[in-house]
Amino acid sequence: MSDGRTATEHAGRRRAAVLGSPIAHSLSPVLHRAAYAELGLTGWSYDRFETDEAALPGFLAGLGPEWAGLSLTMPLKRAVIPLLDGISDTAAAVEAVNTVVLTEDGRRTGDNTDIPGMVAALRERGVESVESAAVLGAGATASSALAALARICTGEVVAYVRSAARAAEMRQWGERLGVEVRTEDWDDAARALHAPLVIATTPAGTTDALAARLPERPATLFDVLYEPWPTELAARWSAYGGAVVSGLDLLVHQAVLQVERMTGRGPAPLAAMRRAGELALASR
Template identity: 35%
Template sequence: MSVPYAEVIGDPIAQSKSPLIHGFWLAELGVEGRYAHCLVKLDELDEYLERRRSDPDWRGCNVTMPHKLAIMPLLDRIDPLAARIGAVNTVVREADGTLTGYNTDAPGFLEPIREEVDKIHLFRMARVLGTGGAARAIVAALADAKFVVVLAGRDPAKARAMLDELAPGGEHHAIGLDHFADPTDFAFDDREHCFDLVINASPLGMTGQPPLAFDFSHAPPRSVVYDIVTSPLDTGFLQSARAAGFATVDGLAMLIGQADEAFARFFGARPPRDRDAALRALLEK
């Protein structure tokens, strides 16, 4: 008997937590289906898609490095948000066998802060640290949510170009990443009725990477500090933020949020999000 399935592709791929997430949801819902890793090298990507396209049980795949850009010209349709971000992390096989590319990183990033984002604020500002692929999705999501974005990178010119591409016309700012490393005595305005975010969208602080140098005197009062790194889950950046009195969001929240969007497209059901605590316990082992 055929069983619908989806998978995550990349190179390397064994480290992905996606099979644990999707497998947990399938089991909790009692939905017939499976989800697995699939190692696909860059020069095998075209052949992989051609094989899967003809398989009616294949619902699609999540896409990780190094394929998020390379897969785009091989698809039949690109969702407008994915086209704007310039990266695809989810491919869905439609009923007619055509393949559509989506980017679920942007809605996945916003999901854990959605309740606050949906409120009315006098002003919203996000300091985004990093100018890589993940930052592109985050900047697009924040601009659409009416944030003023301060984008910090090693190369401020690259940060400026990214802002001009993804959020043209907004009063956004580009700055060097090292600006935030040293203390400041800047006196912030009253932040009541404002929403401030400080986001590490870089690999800094990840296992095997240098730490992120950020002095929390640069964070306005009542900021929410968000780190998309998942290994380690409790980064030095988040530990320092909590020590300074700030609320924090870890990378697992975004990972689960973006998986939610993909799961619904693959299996036609919403994940049981009332079981998030059990899922997190499984993922943190």
């Protein structure tokens, strides 16, 4: 793939970075630098910057023509939208941008690689389509999960949430994304474990109590966490013979798409990026 840049431009100094707050834990620099090394992009660098919503406009205003792209994490995925020249349909669907592509003429375009990254991570594990699914949680990642399920789920999605307000939000997202969403109280979350696909979008420790309630033959779990890993639920799920997709799988697949969009080169080296991420996590 190519974005029209010449070989000379690709060989020159180009910059990218991940922004967010907190950001010190981010694996994005490890993944992107591994990709640059494999692709031979010796003039490319990728850094991290602690940036909150108040600092974001100034940061963007200070970027020079050497900047090719930005990865965004919380709390910037929505805050960046008014600062961009345009966003993709995927990003608009969930009102969240995790990728900004910067052109040398100063144009800023937002995209969301989390959603296709989820779909790609599931496809890698053989999950192309499911008749129904369950989502644990109702935050920003849960809305991305619904958007991914809109592409692969042919039937109902049941979301397990802790409040009536969260339930209403998930139903609204379902209507917007074209997904049939039914909500249930978190106290009944063990029912989710029988679904053909379970996507856990909750913070560390939240699903630990569910691990003891697994059915004998669980299907597929997509747990978006990658640290600590494995979660108790993921470890028990795997021990019972179920398929498990991890947060690192998601992180790598969405980063693959970011690298391709920012550099104009592809395919990005999925295996090398995953190895780099695994080594970085193992050393923590």
